[in-house]
Amino acid sequence: MFDFSKTKSRFHLPEGIVYLDGNSLGPLPVNVHQRMSRTIVDEWGELLIKGWNEADWFSMPNTMGERIARLLGAASGSIVMGDTLSIKIYQALTSALDLASKADAGRNVILSDTGNFPTDLYMAQGLITSTNSKLELKLVEPEEILAELDEHVAVLMLTHVDYRTGRMHDMEALSAKAKQKGIVTIWDLAHSAGAVPVDLAKAGVDFAAGCTYKYLNGGPGSPAFIYVSPEHVNNIRPALSGWLGHEAPFDFDLDYRAGDAISKMRIGTPSILQFAALDGALDVWEDIDMADIRAKSIELGELFIELIEKTCPHLILASPRASGQRGSQVSFRFHHGYEAMKAIIAHGVIGDFRAPDIMRFAMTPLYIDETDIGKAAKIIADVVNSGVWRESKYQVRGAVT
Ligand SMILES: *Cc1c(COP(=O)(O)O)cnc(C)c1O
Numbered sequence: 001m002f003d004f005s006k007t008k009s010r011f012h013l014p015e016g017i018v019y020l021d022g023n024s025l026g027p028l029p030v031n032v033h034q035r036m037s038r039t040i041v042d043e044w045g046e047l048l049i050k051g052w053n054e055a056d057w058f059s060m061p062n063t064m065g066e067r068i069a070r071l072l073g074a075a076s077g078s079i080v081m082g083d084t085l086s087i088k089i090y091q092a093l094t095s096a097l098d099l100a101s102k103a104d105a106g107r108n109v110i111l112s113d114t115g116n117f118p119t120d121l122y123m124a125q126g127l128i129t130s131t132n133s134k135l136e137l138k139l140v141e142p143e144e145i146l147a148e149l150d151e152h153v154a155v156l157m158l159t160h161v162d163y164r165t166g167r168m169h170d171m172e173a174l175s176a177k178a179k180q181k182g183i184v185t186i187w188d189l190a191h192s193a194g195a196v197p198v199d200l201a202k203a204g205v206d207f208a209a210g211c212t213y214k215y216l217n218g219g220p221g222s223p224a225f226i227y228v229s230p231e232h233v234n235n236i237r238p239a240l241s242g243w244l245g246h247e248a249p250f251d252f253d254l255d256y257r258a259g260d261a262i263s264k265m266r267i268g269t270p271s272i273l274q275f276a277a278l279d280g281a282l283d284v285w286e287d288i289d290m291a292d293i294r295a296k297s298i299e300l301g302e303l304f305i306e307l308i309e310k311t312c313p314h315l316i317l318a319s320p321r322a323s324g325q326r327g328s329q330v331s332f333r334f335h336h337g338y339e340a341m342k343a344i345i346a347h348g349v350i351g352d353f354r355a356p357d358i359m360r361f362a363m364t365p366l367y368i369d370e371t372d373i374g375k376a377a378k379i380i381a382d383v384v385n386s387g388v389w390r391e392s393k394y395q396v397r398g399a400v401t
Contacts, residue, residue, distance in 0.1 A: 002292035004365045010284045011367045018376040020351045023191060023329045023362035026217025035280030039273060060275040061266055065225060067282045071290055073199030074227050080262045082270050085190060085224040086119045088209035091265055092226060093124060094239035096184040096207050099232060100154035103182060107154035108135050113142040115162040120188055146177060153183045161191035161327030164358045166319040168327045172203040179204055190214060195328035197290040200227055218278035226265050233261050242267035296365035298323045300373055301330050307377035312384050318358055329362045336389060343389035349376045353401050
């Protein structure tokens with residue numbers, strides 16, 4: 001197996017902390033500092049506006065897309081980056097609906113599940129209301145999806161790995177059945193990219209989107225990505241028809257003409273400082289195989305479950321017990337989860353909390369090993385069993401949980 005002991009030094013990790021929150025914000029890769037300084041000092045500082053050409057700022061949404069393609073099983077030219085995941089979901093949804101209606105205008109259902117992340121659902125709701133559309137967003141339980149794929153469904157929009165429990169959909173099987181029923185698929189890979197192996201081409205996925213600040217460690221607010229299958233990329237119309245997705249942005253035409261291939265999913269000016277950080281963060285992945293990450297993440301997850309279940313009877317496993325159905329996180333239910341998590345963080349183990357009662361812990365082999373898991377489990381057990389979390393200072397809620 002790949003030797004992960006050498007990858008921990010690629011990150012800056014604060015002294016005395018076990019970081020189990022890579023599912024929310026990856027830690028700082030050490031070379032980001034230098035990579036950002038180059039863009040700030042040498043490029044912005046010295047080149048000024050010339051940076052767009054001379055430092056290749058302009059092509060970064062495409063070149064960074066190429067850098068993550070290998071991790072997602074995506075063909076060259078099928079991913080472009082920018083904006084936030086919420087926006088990329090909106091773009092994918094509008095283009096997917098357009099494709100679906102060209103094939104069969106009678107379909108009026110966007111199908112998703114109750115495990116989906118709220119922003120994905122809100123984007124669909126906003127699209128439907130703002131356009132006075134007859135479309136219906138239908139939500140069913142995650143395990144009912146397969147049976148709900150029928151001739152009324154235009155688009156299937158799912159998050160691959162559930163943000164609360166880590167339950168993972170069978171992307172290949174659901175995409176295959178959807179295709180067979182003439183349904184266009186959109187997969188949200190927020191908790192998959194850099195976390196579990198994904199093969200978009202093999203699974204025959206139509207659209208996908210994800211963020212890079214979680215398992216890919218691109219930094220707070222780093223750019224999102226969108227994938228469009230090569231089969232569709234020349235047949236779709238962007239709804240967010242921004243100037244940088246235009247065929248010739250610097251002709252300044254008064255009329256929009258969609259640009260080439262995946263570049264048409266670009267919208268406006270890319271956030272170059274964030275792209276520089278992401279470029280540095282992606283260096284970490286150069287010699288990494290997702291199959292190795294997966295194998296190690298499962299080992300860590302199994303160990304964590306075993307230790308917590310042995311020492312913390314109050315915590316109930318919320319993630320699937322079968323490792324094959326679980327992403328790269330382990331979650332437990334505890335009805336005082338918020339206060340307990342706050343106390344655990346104060347004692348040096350960082351995880352997070354999702355309402356109503358989920359405590360989440362990410363398994364990230366690049367910088368977490370068995371020793372960390374052992375330390376974390378001991379602190380969690382001490383905090384939960386001692387009741388120290390009942391102290392009033394752990395009851396106050398911040399704006400972000
Ligand atoms: C984290 C996450 C998002 C966040 O969207 P942003 O626009 O980046 O804030 C969206 N979807 C899922 C499934 C997520 O886990």
